[in-house]
Amino acid sequence: MKSNKNPVEDKYGATDADYEYSGAASRSAWPPLIFSGLLAAALVAVAWLRYDDLRQWELTGGSIRMYAIERLCYELGGVWLFPVFLICCAVLLFYAGIKQYRHRRRLIRL
Amino acid sequence: MIFIYQIRSLEHKTEACPDLICPMCNQQGGVHLTVRQRYVWWIGPMCPSGKFGIAWCERCGDRILGVKWDRSLRERYKSIRSTTSTPLRLWRGMIVIPAFFLLVILAVTYFGKRHEAQRAANEQQKEALLAAPLPGDIYRAHDGGQMVKINENSAAASNDVYALYKVVGRSGDSVFVVAGNATRISTAEKPINPYTDGFWEEIEKETTAFNGKPIAISHQSMVKYGYFSRLMKSKDDMPGSIMSATRNHDKK
Ligand SMILES: [Zn+2]
Numbered sequence: 001m002k003s004n005k006n007p008v009e010d011k012y013g014a015t016d017a018d019y020e021y022s023g024a025a026s027r028s029a030w031p032p033l034i035f036s037g038l039l040a041a042a043l044v045a046v047a048w049l050r051y052d053d054l055r056q057w058e059l060t061g062g063s064i065r066m067y068a069i070e071r072l073c074y075e076l077g078g079v080w081l082f083p084v085f086l087i088c089c090a091v092l093l094f095y096a097g098i099k100q101y102r103h104r105r106r107l108i109r110l
Numbered sequence: 111m112i113f114i115y116q117i118r119s120l121e122h123k124t125e126a127c128p129d130l131i132c133p134m135c136n137q138q139g140g141v142h143l144t145v146r147q148r149y150v151w152w153i154g155p156m157c158p159s160g161k162f163g164i165a166w167c168e169r170c171g172d173r174i175l176g177v178k179w180d181r182s183l184r185e186r187y188k189s190i191r192s193t194t195s196t197p198l199r200l201w202r203g204m205i206v207i208p209a210f211f212l213l214v215i216l217a218v219t220y221f222g223k224r225h226e227a228q229r230a231a232n233e234q235q236k237e238a239l240l241a242a243p244l245p246g247d248i249y250r251a252h253d254g255g256q257m258v259k260i261n262e263n264s265a266a267a268s269n270d271v272y273a274l275y276k277v278v279g280r281s282g283d284s285v286f287v288v289a290g291n292a293t294r295i296s297t298a299e300k301p302i303n304p305y306t307d308g309f310w311e312e313i314e315k316e317t318t319a320f321n322g323k324p325i326a327i328s329h330q331s332m333v334k335y336g337y338f339s340r341l342m343k344s345k346d347d348m349p350g351s352i353m354s355a356t357r358n359h360d361k362k
Contacts, residue, residue: 022160
């Protein structure tokens with residue numbers, strides 16, 4: 001999940017970050033996948049909780065606190081837009097994790 | 111706030127490891143190892159990262175991929191790293207930020223206190239002078255004007271005269287004052303703000319004489335509330351207020 005602004009790839013298709021060793025996690029392909037997976041799961045959980053809260057709030061009324069971005073989403077597209085936005089983030093994150101996993105797998109097999 | 115920062119890198123140590131075999135080309139003798147650390151530079155160095163190693167081989171000319179580090183290379187890295195420590199100066203920048211905020215807080219407190227002390231002194235002087243008015247005392251005051259109805263639910267003061275008022279005499283609860291010849295009149299359509307800078311100083315400069323008709327104001331409400339309330343009231347008269355008082359003995 002390390003990303004440089006201008007990742008320059010060498011003949012192995014590796015970037016500068018791939019040459020840095022900072023502990024056992026640098027040798028395995030799994031850490032990026034696991035961390036991105038956990039983060040994505042957390043995002044999905046938040047999305048579900050907020051969706052549930054907003055739905056309840058629409059049914060029962062009362063007051064609810066919303067962050068600016070959440071409110072913008074609600075005004076634009078209703079209850080589901082913000083959770084969908086979060087889930088999109090989660091999917092992108094997990095996709096980046098998978099990509100990094102496969103990248104490291106390839107480097108290990110070299 | 112503009113936030114310009116740099117990521118810099120500190121090289122702790124670089125060592126040749128001629129006994130190690132390069133995992134990339136399987137040759138011995140060319141492996142070098144360096145221990146580095148990154149940090150953020152903003153005003154000063156701060157937020158040092160964890161240390162990391164970079165290894166390369168002079169036999170094959172390649173750097174060694176992190177995923178390819180073998181046991182002997184890892185152990186060598188560990189032993190070199192254990193001889194290095196994060197220098198304290200990499201945290202120096204962290205001191206600058208709280209110091210900056212502390213300075214701001216101190217300055218605000220200091221000037222706030224000074225302002226407050228001055229305000230309290232003015233207030234005290236005003237109270238002392240209002241308690242015992244003497245001819246020659248000068249008040250910065252406005253007479254309150256008259257209440258004007260704007261619509262069903264709201265009303266505003268109009269014809270509210272801001273001027274210097276000079277005490278000319280006293281009798282029982284009546285303090286007789288005469289307005290100076292420089293005035294500012296606040297109306298419902300165009301209310302004025304007497305707290306703008308230089309408002310009173312300008313009036314003071316323009317006042318050349320006190321020659322109006324004496325007005326009787328209530329000494330009791332003046333002492334109690336700092337009010338400027340006329341004793342001979344007409345129906346819509348509003349109470350004004352005395353904002354400050356001065357006594358100049360030379361002018362008496
Ligand atoms: Zn080599």
